Amino acid sequence: QVQLLESGGGLVQAGGSLRLSCTASLSGFRDYALAWFRQAPGKEREFVAAVTRGGAGSYADSVRNRFFMSRDNAKNSVFLQMNSLKPEDTADYYCAADSTIQTSDYMSRFQWDYWGQGTQVTVSS
Numbered sequence: 572q573v574q575l576l577e578s579g580g581g582l583v584q585a586g587g588s589l590r591l592s593c594t595a596s597l598s599g600f601r602d603y604a605l606a607w608f609r610q611a612p613g614k615e616r617e618f619v620a621a622v623t624r625g626g627a628g629s630y631a632d633s634v635r636n637r638f639f640m641s642r643d644n645a646k647n648s649v650f651l652q653m654n655s656l657k658p659e660d661t662a663d664y665y666c667a668a669d670s671t672i673q674t675s676d677y678m679s680r681f682q683w684d685y686w687g688q689g690t691q692v693t694v695s696s
Contacts, residue, residue: 607651667684
């Protein structure tokens with residue numbers, strides 16, 4: 572029943588921008604914290620950004636001031652605006668959701684209950 576669907580990935584040149592979207596089939600969407608993680612080939616899945624139930628954002632140091640996360644509760648959607656993209660941003664990007672997760676656990680990939688299938692982002696140099 573619960574489903575998260577990412578979209579918006581693709582190929583972009585370094586310095587360019589891309590906007591990822593994730594639409595959730597969750598009942599009571601506004602009660603869920605949301606996050607974006609990414610996983611590059613041969614690497615562990617890492618935290619990118621998260622928004623609280625109230626809409627406050629937090630970001631990994633590697634993307635702070637370049638990536639911006641937002642949510643639209645009316646559309647059951649979450650977005651990741653990625654600017655000034657670098658080749659090291661190349662990865663599969665996943666959205667995650669959880670209704671009970673604590674803010675102190677946002678950065679842990681093991682704490683989120685629901686995950687999408689991911690969307691691929693490739694940044695060329």
